[in-house]
Amino acid sequence: MDRRLSQVSVKRIAKSAKFKRKVKNVLSFKFQFCVFRFAFCALFILFFISGCATVYNSATGRQEYRFITTSEEVKIGSDIARQIEARFKVVNDPIRQGRLNYIGQRLSVVCDRQDLIHTFKIVDEKSINAFTILGGHIYVHSGLLDFIKSDSELASVLAHELGHSAARHSAKRLETGMGYQILAGLVFHDSKYADLARAVDISVDLIIRGYSRQDELLADRLGVKYLIKSGYSPQASIDVLRRLQEKDGSGPQGIGIFLSDHPLMPERIKTVAQEIERLKTEDF
Numbered sequence: 001m002d003r004r005l006s007q008v009s010v011k012r013i014a015k016s017a018k019f020k021r022k023v024k025n026v027l028s029f030k031f032q033f034c035v036f037r038f039a040f041c042a043l044f045i046l047f048f049i050s051g052c053a054t055v056y057n058s059a060t061g062r063q064e065y066r067f068i069t070t071s072e073e074v075k076i077g078s079d080i081a082r083q084i085e086a087r088f089k090v091v092n093d094p095i096r097q098g099r100l101n102y103i104g105q106r107l108s109v110v111c112d113r114q115d116l117i118h119t120f121k122i123v124d125e126k127s128i129n130a131f132t133i134l135g136g137h138i139y140v141h142s143g144l145l146d147f148i149k150s151d152s153e154l155a156s157v158l159a160h161e162l163g164h165s166a167a168r169h170s171a172k173r174l175e176t177g178m179g180y181q182i183l184a185g186l187v188f189h190d191s192k193y194a195d196l197a198r199a200v201d202i203s204v205d206l207i208i209r210g211y212s213r214q215d216e217l218l219a220d221r222l223g224v225k226y227l228i229k230s231g232y233s234p235q236a237s238i239d240v241l242r243r244l245q246e247k248d249g250s251g252p253q254g255i256g257i258f259l260s261d262h263p264l265m266p267e268r269i270k271t272v273a274q275e276i277e278r279l280k281t282e283d284f
Contacts, residue, residue, distance in 0.1 A: 059112040059166035059222055066168075067175040070115045076174075077135015084133060091122040091142055100140060103151055104158050110229035112166040112222065120158065128244065132161045134171040147243075152236035155227060160237070163222030169215045217271050224275040234276045241269050 057064050068076070091097070104120035111118070116136035125141040132138050138161045140154075148154050164170065211219070220237070227234045245265040 057112075057166075057168065059163070059168075060218070064168075068171070073171055074116070074135045077133060077137055080133055081135065081137045084137075084139070085121075085123075088123040088125065088139070091124050093122065096122055096145060099151070100145075100154070100158075103155050104138065104162075107155060107159050107162055107226050107230050107232075110226050111162045113162075113168075116165065118162065118165065128247075130157050130161050132164045132170055134168075134174055136165055138162070138165070147247075148240065150236065152227075152233045153240045155230070155232040156223060156234075156237040156240050159223035159226040159230075159232075160219050162226055163219030164211065164215065166222055167215070167218055169211055169219070216268065220268055220272050221275045224272055225279060228279055234272070234279075237272045238269055238276075241265060241272065245269070 054063050055066055056062070100120045100122060104118060108118045113136075118136040118138060120138050120140065122142055122145065123139050126143040127141055128144045128147045129141040130139065130144055138158065140157065144157065145154070148157070223237060224234045227237065
């Protein structure tokens, strides 16, 4: 009996030791895999950073990594603009276009971003909206032109969009959504058509869904600065936002992302008012 118990104990000990070795091997493999994954991620980040330039952005007040140069951004933006204009009908009205371009260019010369030539076009859409894509292309819906009451109000919308351009919000979204390799293919025109279609889809998605809360508020603040520097009344920004808020409160009226819920309109109005007061003491 004792001998049998002894044999059973020996077998149990042997199985236990074998089990421990298996567990040890599994843990060792998992540890090695984690180390490998960490090393791979570190190398990827180093490769990513090495392919980027560090540039000070006066609009954001920060040093920023950039996937692509300005000339590369312009090339990609031009390709996307052609696709966008195939989806949205561009209005050919010399009087309206002349007014839009005059106000837009007057604001452009005081914009933080002077490495782009900004273009301004009207698209035949009844919603109250405006949007920007990378490369300095700014579009205004015909419905917005019908809604605004003065040149200063139109200037306030364009100044806001120039704020997005100066802060590179569209470019950053595209860089994040596509990655360096695909963008490089678009620049050198050796990428598949599907990549261009994807870039257009990301841009259209940005048009539909809008920017983040932080991006919208920054564009509002930059817009105030550009209005003051170009000689337009910054109060026009508050006037437009308040009337948009009232229109939105009366029910669905075809208002686009310029009246975005991220952030809420009262917060945007408050931000603009505070920026107007702050800039009164600034020396331009």
